Amino acid sequence: MMSDGRNTTVFLRFERLMKTYLPSLDGFDEAFPKEKIAEISTALKTACASPATRKQETVPEAAPKDGSKVKAEKMISMAWAQTDKDHRLCPGHVLNLSEDKSEETDEKRYKIDGSFISDADKDSIVPNVQNWALQRLSVEFKRGGTSLDAFDDHPGKTLENEADSRRLVRGQLMSYAERIFTYQHRTALFMIFVNGLEFRIIRWDRSGCIVTEALKYVETAEDTKRLLQFLYAFSKTSPEQQGVDTTAVPLSKDSCGWKRMNALSFAHSNDVDETEGEIDPSTVPSDFLGPADDPGKSPLFERRLLHDDPTATCHHQTDHPPDPQRSDSDIRPVFKYVRTLFHKSLPKGWPRYKVTVDGRVYLIGKPITDPSGLIGRGTRGYVAVEWETQRFVFLKDAWRPYYVDLEYEGDMLQKLNTAKVSFVPTLVCHGRVGEQETEASEYSPITGHKKSDAPYDEVKAPERDKSKRRIAGLPSRAKGSDSAVRTKPSVHEPRRGGASEPPRPKHQRDDDKGPKRPLLDKEEEVYDGIGLRHMEHYRIVVAEVCLEATSFLYGQQLARVIMHCIIAHQEAVEDCRILHRDVSAGNILILPTIKSGWIYWTGILSDWELSKFLLRDEEELKARQPHRTGTWYFMSIRSLAYPHRPLGIPDELESFLHVIIFFAIRFICSNCSLSVVHSFVEDYFDGMTNEGSNRYTCSEKKVFTIKQARLFHGRLNIAFMGGADKLGKDDQPLEGDGHPRHPLRDLLADLLKLFQARYAVEEWEASSARLDEAKTAVPEPPLPSLMSTVASRDGGFQRPPNEIQALYTKRSGTRKAKKVNVLSEPTKPSDETFKEAKKLDSHVAVLEVFEDYVTSPEIVWPLDDKVKDGLDGYQPPEFFAQAAKKARLTVRSTVTPMATIDEGKEARIRARTDA
Template sequence: MMSDGRNTTVFLHLERLMKTYLPSLEGFDEAFPEEKIAEISTALKTAYTAPGARKQETAPENAPETAPKKGSKVKAEKMISMAWAQIDKDHRLCPGHALNLSEDNPEGTDDKRYKIDGSFISDADKDSIVPDVPNWALQRLSVEFKRGGTSLDAFDDHPGKTLENEAESRRLVRGQLMSYAERVFTYQHRTALFMIFVNGLEFRVIRWDRSGCIVTEALKYVETAEDTKRLLHFLYAFSKTSPEQQGVDTTAVPLSKDSCGWKRMDALSFAHLHDVNETEGEIDPSTMPNDFLGPADDPGRSPLFERRLLHDDPTAMCHHQTDHPPDPQRSDSDIRPVFKYVRTLFRKSLPKGWPRYKVAVDRRVYLIGKPITDPSGLIGRGTRGYVAVEWETQRFVFLKDAWRPHYVDLEYEGAMLQKLNDAGVSCVPTLICHGPVRQQETETSEYSPITGHKRSDAGCPDDDDAEVNASGRPIAPLSSRAKGTVSGGEARPTSSKPRRGKTGEPQKPQDNRGGKGTKRVREEAEVCDGVGLRHMQHYRIVVTEVCLDVTAFRYGEQLARVILDCIQAHGDAYEKCGIVHRDVSAGNILILPTIKSGWILWKGVLSDWELSKRLPGGGEKPKARQPHRTGTWYFMSIRSLANPHRPLGIPDELESFLHVIVFLAVCYVRSNCSPLAVHSFVEDYFDGAIHEGDNRYTCSEKKVSTVNEARLRFGKTPIAFLTGEETLDETQQPLEGNGQPRHPLRDLLADLLSLFKARYAVEEWEACMARVVSQAEAANTTPPLPSLASIISSDSQATSTGRRKIRPPAAIAHDHRKPPGNKWKSVATSSTQPSKPSQETFKQSEMLDSHSAVLDMFKTYLDDSSYAWPLDDKVDNQLAEYEPPNPFKKAKKARLTTQTAMPAIREVDEKLVRAHTGS
């Protein structure tokens, strides 16, 4: 998880943090008179100095763990936490909140089995507390205890050090704290989370949000009553704030178990007698229920409200028998049938013990439970997907809750989808509504040294007048991890006179555009923490389609058709709207069962247009809206990874589709690869990276060699997809001529790879010619250079419509043309030195400038009856036990059904201009 959150920590003194976010201390002296503070201080000191509770504080950070043994470590931390719990019971450390310890038992609904030490929970929720478990859904202020010592301090504010100290023990503790915060954000709807990190004699306050975290200095709280008073100041100020100030997203209203909405969600989750099996195949229309609710159907306002069977407000308390009396005249059902998988997904989103909420999007009301797609970490977009009930219509829809990058001219995903829907682009989600959530934006990003409007308290004080914080430590000069690396390996220069830490109000940076408008770019010279911070805005979008994950495909042919649909959607979006997706990945390709012409068909849906970009028209120049290098590492093209600041083109997007189908085929289609061979291939091809220096990485040698050779291999063995029980020879290759036809996927991938092999051969030659021209110009001579236009001949691809008569009819499945022949067959040869490619290679490379050649290729293999696709080639996920290699192994276990092991790339661009909505 820490790989997602590097360079996202900023430093504030506790006094300033409280002044900014927890300003009220009114009534503190009455709540905590001096004698009470002294009593609490004495109790804390007694607990910490008890035998076995204290550990030497000055242990070297990287020293091996010696005494005390594990048992005494647990005892030390537990004695401190139990002392806090007893003191809270006697004196209420945080008025209106109770401290609940949970270090021994995970929560039953938490599949990650995390056990935070404790949390303060509001008295308003005391009847819902389950003792001795984390109660993730109820936590207001999280608390983690450590026995003490610098090696267990998650942050480092000493002079000359960085906040995100990379010592192994510190890094692991920091990752632990982030994991706990991520759990709270998953269970609750949050804008921020305050956390107390207690490390022996000291404590820090941390404020997390989707951009990063604000952390205070390590302050003593035990030795004197004045030290304890500082801790009590924070706890009391926290108790005086509203839930919204504490970081609770108050736009998500919890449902009680006695509410109309909760009971209705239960009723809708039960299996329905007339729900339709979504299995692809021919159906008898007469067997379809008349009131079947398909994904494209909008039933309008439900008649149940007029019949007083539902409350207008789903949070209203009700007793079903008295508030909703049965209507003897009513013969139709209260619940309309849907595809079975939709109701199954909704039922899974309502596990026992998980909270349910009412949320509003553009004045429409939706009910949601547990997300069916979880975010991959705390820092970033935090995308959560829900099968939601649209209260007014009582239909199932898909609601996405995310934190989007908030930059000038970056369009909302809903606006992009509306353009696609209006233009008639097929195989994309259908927009219902969307919009930002109030004015909710991340606060930590305001302290970004690149785009922020506030300064942190991190500085480099002069030796002769260094300021000293409340704990007696000098204010630390905190440099960044990579000496100012911000984007593409460019280093930020350091100032000759470093900035000093200050405790007063920060000054806003000068507007570098002469004071026009409110867009600001900070170009300060000094190096500071927080260069990885990105400003995020809370956003929700609702679409009609509730889809299946792409890994739900039943056989290889079905997978190929789903990919084909998504390529067609991508092509239509480009041709009709000038929009490119920019994040083609396995997680963004979905399956939608639909009914058409007496068939249930599984269509592909290209989803998540959040990072899409509308290409400028005419002579308009692209604007710096967000980093060019966006996408998911596994599936990004070789070119885009090698040149992160070059805009993505159609060939890059098509190459991403290639990598998607390679990944899914290797992991889910029967082949000559054992599970261990699949693990090795995925590690080498997808997880692998080449370090280019300056914190820059490019894709693996395996991915490059696969494309350059146009051949899939694990080790030295070519990968062969199998149609049945083929016999393999001693080299693990299927024996040809044994009566088993070749799997069409083998040839489809070979032909796709040949196109990209040609493309890179041409690009390599063009780069070589460009160097020759550059050298000639430097010598004031210009050697003759053959015109590419004279080499590349136009290729008219007259096509005729093909039609299949098997599984399902092609005219129903898709509407793509079939070419008269396989003109993409590779004839290019590779060599160690770039040489002018053949005319045929130029023609192949040119085919990737549009979508038509790739679409025609898929169409041929899917519609030509001479290609026999088996129906039983799907296998279980071959990556079930796979873990990605370091540095990602300790960060997060791979979840490759809907997400990839590598996080989506979000590089900081020094030229970003962030939207600013304030004054």
Template sequence: MTHKAVQLETDGFLAKFFPLREDKAESDFPKLNHGLFKDLKDAESMSEAEVSEAFIKALNTVVDLSPDLTLSESLHRSDEGNTTSDLKVDAGFFRPTSVPTDGRPHWADQVIPVEFKSHDTKNDPYDDRPKKLLDADALTRKQVRGQLIDYAEEVFRYQHRTALYMLLILGRRFRFLRWDRSGTVVTPAMDYYEHPKVLCQMLWQMSLLNDEQLGLDPTAVRIRPDMPDFGKMDTAAIPQSSDVDHTERSLAGDAVIADNVVFRYVRKGFADSLGPDWPRYRLEIPQGDLVRSFLVGKPTFRAHGMAGRGTRGYIALDCQTGHFVWLKDAWRAFYELVNTEGSVLIDLNKKGVPNVPTVVCHDDILEQVTETPRCWEIANDPARKSKTSRTITRPSTVPAHSSSSQTVAESRPASSNIRKRTRSQVDDSEPAPPARTTPEDCPLRRHKHYRLVVKEVCMPLVKFQSGRQLLEIVYTCVRAHQAAMVDAKIVHRDVSGGNVLILPTVVRDPDTKTAEIKWWGLLVDWELSKPVHDNQGPPRARQPERTGTWQYMSVATLNEHTKVVETSDELESFFHVVLYHAVRYLSSTCTDAASFIDSFFDSYTFESGKYICGDKKAAVMLTGKLYADNRGKALLFKSPVDTFLRTLLRLFNAHYEEANLRADNAEEAAAPLPVIAPPQKRSTILKHFNARTPVVEPAAPPPNEPAPEEQRRALAMQLQHHDCFLTALEIAIEQGWPEGDRVKGDNVSAKYTPPVPVGPPQGASNKKARNESSSPDPPPSTPAGHQSAPL
């Protein structure tokens, strides 16, 4: 969420977000004691604990200051049972029925977090001075900002939110903050010792608001242990004798498996989501005139970070049918002419595209949209702009991590321009300058709340059991991609390891007619798809062109940010999916898989003000040579995987050579070099060494053989269609395979850390360090991260 803050004056913030309830009048405002904050006169020299204690004590002396909210301290203890985080915000406002008594933050119940800082400037994450950037640059101030982002993200992690309000106390000053998936709205710092009524007025009006006004999603109903839905979820989690083992195998000749069969991994996944440390919800989705309801626990998948789509995926229980389904909750990019993912999938389903999800229902949720971009428009409207309303967003020299997202080191890349991208998704073009005044040019991405439910509940690709199975799974997804482009005229644009999933499927062998359970691939996450580029079609939607998951994007799309994604780019992404998972999970000659993945998949280069492809990936795809290390040892898997990789590398080598030749010819045609006459006399240096330079004419190609350039062009042309990729997979799959080529576990140690980090840890603070494990294919977000060692 770096550099995504917008400032509103305190009175504007109060009017827009904390309006006075209709049944209340200004005369109802409680009477304040004289010298309310007298014990905080010297707050700048007090510790955080002292400030916290004195502040809460002062507020408690005002009768009915926050009648519907209670302030509870949690300075010293993190939530019990939370194994992923030790966060402990200083205090928080709770509804009277949910006030904790154990001094813990209780993230699932907290309504308004409150953070105290002992010094008003050193620890202020924002800078109000004119002509200064709102996001303060000093290290300690950036660390505090990262800490606040962590707190906001933790509330969004446990709860279903449209927005979150936060109170920040900085010595004698205070700020109110409002977080949503587009950014943060911040008030100027104000001295509450000198102006106690301003703070108390905001607290009073805030406490009178209902849950929806305070940012809780009304379509997400909390399920308490005494509610019937709670028991339904417990019952659905109990294993049944009818559950089917999902292992690949042949079935008995008379075996019959129903269409709505529950595989064991699905029910187990649902049961695992019902832990005692996580709240349960009933989520609602409009469907025409009706509303569908689904019961969920802890998300199976969650995008890290605050700004961005905030995608969460659940194994959900359908209240209407009693079946398990997959529910995706996200804040989609909200632009005209951009279809929702459900609409795209319905089109694919109607056109018979295989191996894609089947839609149960989908819709936007109550027209819930992010408000921060609107606040940016207000702050940047020339007709309304004044000395108290200024632009405070700015482009970041390192894009925020973000599906989006986390605070990152904000320093400009050093002279060594090789860096690493975190496992993330690129959904933004290069940062744009802030001096713009039209809504269309707002640098903050608009998001709209959206839910999608599909029939299939899958397993992640990392569960594959052998090299052959890996290629078979990818093969079925390439088939889906081909049908989508040819029959439905849709290009996916985000082929990645996280979007190639495993779906155990009952099939019949065409020859023996015997039934089998096979692990097929399902190509998912069509949210970023677009119609196949057609110059005759309508104008394209206003969405950045460079979109995809950094590790799997083609060299061409990484280097050319406005490039329209073509079949060759998508096939290269499938190639990277195979290579990544082969290096990480198959036996090979690579003795340091972590370093290989770092340098090939995660690295990037900062060149001419843009982030482009890392050197190793570019070198491999341009030369067609794949090495296990920097000493030139060949990367081999001693299986048909080698055949597949060699075949495709030959095609990509020709593709990039042809592309570079076209680019060179275009440059020469645009600016031809002057013709230089041959030298009038021999070089003095050559004469000094008595050199002999006989002229040798190039040999003519043998008769009836294509010239090298014709052969290269023919190879490159193959990547304009899927057949070359499918054929390479078919040939490899049908060869003999070694037993046990899938390693036990992971070739990358869970303890591995990148060699050269850049700046502080993402979201680091002086209270705690972020310690969240990352899956091989985490959620979408923006790239940035740590530096890689020189290649």
């Protein structure tokens, strides 16, 4: 997870953070007089003392009674809990410890040590578990020591120290913050990191975090006072100042909205089975809600069977008596999968909210798509109830990058809908969420409007561009590469939190050659917070609630769904000049519809948030964003090799190719064993090539597959087959004599040939351009040949005569000396190759390939070719998980933490490939 948020930490001194974000200390002296502060300080100091020096009567009440030893970390947490019980450290809040047991609703099973929860929620607390939905102020305890300090605030060091133990603790803290952002609707989160007898304050948001110096809290009463001042000031702030997104209003269990969500979640007798096939139109209920049907305002409001405000307390039988003239007519039937998805979004113990988008009210529960980390967009998708119409819709909540020239997704989708582009979502409404923007990004050394307390030389810091708000320019190098530039600190320099301002040292590279970070080939200066990106909160609602692409039932259906998405892409380009720019497995969805007596599954190309208008011919062809755009697995070879070149139609079409290969290798029956599937995905999708200077491009496997126009792994030619087909001795499907060749094999072969031609032409053009440049370049003095020199003992050099260098071997016949032409012309591809490559300038050729195989009645696809997901249990290689994945610094994140995280260890990650 940490590799998704490199260089996103900035430093503020404790006093400045308090003044900026928690300014109110009115009444502190009355709440915590000197005597009480001294008492609390003594209690904490005594309870946190080492067991050898602690008297038995000072052991916290929560300590084991059987005499068993307590870990130093747990002893500290129990000391805090006991002191809070006696003195209420944070007025109006109670400290709940939760380090031993994970919450049942949390599939990741994370166990943060504790949290302060408002007294208003006290009755809802489940003791000794995390209560993620209730936490106001999170607390994590460590036993102490430099190795467990998540941050390094010594002069000359970067805050994100790359020592393994520090990095893992930092990732642990980020994982806990991510859980709270998932359960709650948050703009920010305050966290106390207690490391032994020191504490830091952290403020997280979607761009990164602000962290203070490490402060002592028990050495003296004055130290304790600073901790108590923070806790008191926090208690006096509003929920909005604490980081709660107050635009999301919690629903109580006795509210009209909560009870209505329960009613809508139960299976309905008239719901329609979405399985593809013929259907008798007369069996479809007249009030059936199709994917994009807008029923208008529900008559239930006019009949006073629902409150206008879903948060209103509702005594159902009293406030809304049953209508004697109806049975179940107040709930309209839908496809079964829609109601099933909604039911899954209402698990026991998960909060429910009312949110408003462009004046419309929606009710949501648990997201059906989780964000893949804390830093970044944090996209969450919900099956929502539109309160006014009582229909199900899909609501996306995200933090979008703030670019001056980046269109809102809703505006782009509206243009597509107006142009009647096929196979795209139908916009309902969209809009910014108030004025909510990330705060940590304001301290970016490149684009921020505020200066952090980092002690680097501002003369050498990157120039700030305050005229336009843009995302900080991210270098196209490996994420987590040696961006931690250090200085040589003086032994006389205090830590950043010291009483005096430390000198501003000269930054220089520390060539740490350990396994923590790959080594850069050239010196590069990077500052704390250079990876910060400014984000704004955004919500969008579309009418269609879709199935994931992995729900396809057989290969032909998969090919058809992808074909529909290519059609959507073609119409968007031709009718609106809009390029999607993030074609990936997760953005291809399935929408069941009723059409001409059939339930028919169509493809939907979703997620247009990164889309842009195509440049006109006369416009300068250059990338308008400072970093790559897309999902690593599916980006074209060209876009990964040249991230600053703008994406084009061929790049997007190639992404569709990678998508269908990805789904096919996972779900279509083939001659690949499970281990081969894992190895292929590791080599083709997870793999990458280090080209030096810490610059990563796509894997050699992906390049070779396209250059050879052959899907293979080692010596195995990958072939797809029906579920009943058999393999011969050569591990190839038995074909002929009634065993047809699987159409997907030939479909992929035809597509690969098109892209093989494209790269053959591009390689020739690049070679020709380099040759022309070499011919016109001013010649430099020739370098002496290292092959033809002999060093004498005194350092002089002589060139031996040719006859001495000649090989004394017998040769038959005569042979002329070979003349090497260093500037020989590259081999030009054939005219047919040029013609094939040219086809990728539009969608026509690729769509013709799909249509030939998907719609042709002569080509028979098996209906039993889908198998269990071949990636079940797959883990990316350790190198990828910890090092090579760093190349995604400039690519949209596609990773998510594993389900558990051990104390002191960061959770391993796996590629998020199906959401």
